[in-house]
Amino acid sequence: MQNTVATTAVPRQGGIPYKWIVLIVVIFGLFMTILDGTIVNIAIPRLQNAFGANLTSVQWVLTAYTLVQGVATPLTAFLAQRLGQKRLYLIALVGFTVGSALCGLAFNLPMLIFFRVIQGAMGAFMSPLAITLLYSEFPPQERGVALGALGVPILLAPAFGPTVGGYIVTFLGWQLIFYINVPIGIIGVIMGIIFLRESRIEARTRFDIPGFILSAVGLATLLYGLSDASTDGWGSTKVLSCLIFGGLMLIVFVIVELQIAFRGGQPLLDLRVFSNFPFTTANIASVFVTFALYGGLFLVPVYLQDLRGLSAFQAGLLLLPQAFASMVASLVAGRLVDRIGVRWVIIPGLIILTFAMWLFTFMNVNTPFGTFQIWLIVRSFALGFCFQPLSVAAFSEIPNPRLPQATSVNTTIRFVVSSLAVAVIATIVQTRTSFHYAHLAEQVTANSPLGKLIPELQGFFIVHGATSVSAAYAAAVQEIIGLVQLQATVLAMQDAFYVSMILAAIAVVASIFVRSRPKKVRPTTGEAATIDEGAAARDEAMLAV
Structure with a gap:
């Protein structure tokens, strides 16, 4: 993504360099999405009790979230080129924040899973956008420093997520594990609006509709078959049909993506x-x-x-x-x-x-x-x-x-x-x-x-x-x-x-x-650039x- 998008703004004069502002803003969004995943994990037993569901049903709260992230992530480059990095970042952050609030309002398990899908779709764009925004601003010789600064909250979120989530679930209620994202998201959106600069689009790509449909249908069907095997059995007609159909869809997806790539097009995923x-x-x-x-x-x-x-x-x-x-x-x-x-x-x-x-x-x-x-x-x-x-x-x-x-x-x-x-x-x-x-x-x-x-x-x-x-x-x-x-x-x-x-x-x-x-050791002379x-x-x- 970073090779197709460039910033149009001039370097910041005085004060904190713009690249560090970008890093601070990105940390808010990325920290929130990582924290959300670790907090929800600890709440699985409480969600079982709250909705009277078995383990197989409640696991969809996790699997639906991560699956839709996998399906939506390849869309990041296309949407960033059409909408711009800043606009897509803000849309994703607002969508994730709204999705979090809706999860807290869910009154049954299917509704919670649906709102988690919204969360996952919006959160899928955060990690690729973070990489692109940082690579757009930090020169190669400074990316290690940026990585170190970004790595601290990324490591801290999984460290404190289970403890924070456990306290909230035990003493305040499971709904708060989702509401906690709302103030963080609002601060991140305000910071993004004020400090981020929009990018200039250098190239436009066509959206790989067949690849997206094949991957989404194939993965969703395969996952449903795997989940349903615990209740219907591995030999049931429904489970076998889902597994076979999902597998065939993914095989067709691979063939289609390779054909598009070898013809010089832009596939959803370049499997080459x-x-x-x-x-x-x-x-x-x-x-x-x-x-x-x-x-x-x-x-x-x-x-x-x-x-x-x-x-x-x-x-x-x-x-x-x-x-x-x-x-x-x-x-x-x-x-x-x-x-x-x-x-x-x-x-x-x-x-x-x-x-x-x-x-x-x-x-x-x-x-x-x-x-x-x-x-x-x-x-x-x-x-x-x-x-x-x-x-x-x-x-x-x-x-x-x-x-x-x-x-x-x-x-x-x-x-x-x-x-x-x-x-x-x-x-x-x-x-x-x-x-x-x-x-x-x-x-x-x-x-x-x-x-x-x-x-x-x-x-x-x-x-x-x-x-x-x-x-x-x-x-x-x-x-x-x-x-x-x-x-x-x-x-x-x-x-x-x-x-x-x-x-x-x-x-x-x-x-x-x-x-x-x-x-390899890099030279210390002008070649180090x-x-x-x-x-x-x-x-x-x-x-x-």
């Missing part, structure tokens, strides 16, 4: 970037790592609140240290990549991640919270060693003219895989819970430990005022059913983490093929994380 070997291998590894990340983000709050009885605020506090571990790991990994190369940072990180996922396969309802927190810290530290270096590797050999296309493809993949990961993990937990429940229920006999517990519970309820012997017996059986359901859910979560462990191990294999090229393409790619990659 996959001819770049580092880009392809890094994205393959990133897909598996994303499953490990979002599977944990989705399951851990449910485990802590529904199975362990913590409040949302208590769960948020327990999650706080892991966010700082990820922050430290990201900063350390960034320095190590420049010193020893990408591969030798990624592989140890993925091995540690695989080990962390293995630890989670042993969790149960009696796992000490201190032990569980250590597992979270190890997992987050490993993730910090994976995501940023993988992005650096992906863009390391992309020529400057193709960076916008590569960034768009990479961002779209991240959003789409995130939504699919949540849907798949939720489906695994639902289906495996039913499987384990049936298996455990068969083992509850009169001579089994749980079977022997029924008369004891019955006597307990009689002593404590049960209206009749039959009522006491029914209450005792209900307690046993609850215990069996609890254990079945824990076993299902163990299965989900086992799948994540396997995917992390596959990512280790994929990362072996990632090329490792340490950063010209930045090599590899360095520019690293800057772009880090901004896109």
Whole structure:
């Protein structure tokens, strides 16, 4: 995007340089969208209770948001060229703020999901626009400084999001997790109107309508099929039809996009970037790592609140240290990549991640919270060693003219895989819970430990005022059913983490093929004014994380 749009304003004379004003304004919008995602994650169990819905239904609050981001992100370049960067930024910020307010007003789950779609569509433009606005104002030799300043709020939002969201959900109500965006959004809009300058459009592109329709229909149908498998079963006609139809639509999408690109047109996504070997291998590894990340983000709050009885605020506090571990790991990994190369940072990180996922396969309802927190810290530290270096590797050999296309493809993949990961993990937990429940229920006999517990519970309820012997017996059986359901859910979560462990191990294999090229020392003479393409790619990659 940054190659097709230029600013028309003259440099600012006196006061704060305009480029730093752009950075400050962009931080507000980007911080709000990142904060929103981490706050909503912690509220999933509360939303289940508020709307009386199961896990598969509530996960659409997350998956619909991230899926529409993946579909809408490629539209950023086209809309920015037609509307201008400033105007699109303000429209996106206003739309996201209004969507947040509407989410707080939702009185049923379908309405909340619909308003989350509005949020996601508007928020999808924020990250690409942030990259474009910064690249338009900061010269190549200063983009590292801009990255460092932008990285602080990006890292702080996930750190404090679960704790802030947990406090709001526990003591104020789930609606406030959306209303909190409104004042931030209003301040961001006012700052954008006052300080941002409109850009001059240098070129106009045609909108790839077939590509957009094929990708939207294909992804939505595929995601619906994955989500519905938990209730209808993988072999149901509806699920198989959705999966096959969605897959066919995406295959046609790939064919159409390649045809448009090879004919010299401008596709929605330029899939020719996959001819770049580092880009392809890094994205393959990133897909598996994303499953490990979002599977944990989705399951851990449910485990802590529904199975362990913590409040949302208590769960948020327990999650706080892991966010700082990820922050430290990201900063350390960034320095190590420049010193020893990408591969030798990624592989140890993925091995540690695989080990962390293995630890989670042993969790149960009696796992000490201190032990569980250590597992979270190890997992987050490993993730910090994976995501940023993988992005650096992906863009390391992309020529400057193709960076916008590569960034768009990479961002779209991240959003789409995130939504699919949540849907798949939720489906695994639902289906495996039913499987384990049936298996455990068969083992509850009169001579089994749980079977022997029924008369004891019955006597307990009689002593404590049960209206009749039959009522006491029914209450005792209900307690046993609850215990069996609890254990079945824990076993299902163990299965989900086992799948994540396997995917992390596959990512280790994929990362072996990632090329490792340490950063070259740049000359200190006048030649330093010209930045090599590899360095520019690293800057772009880090901004896109």
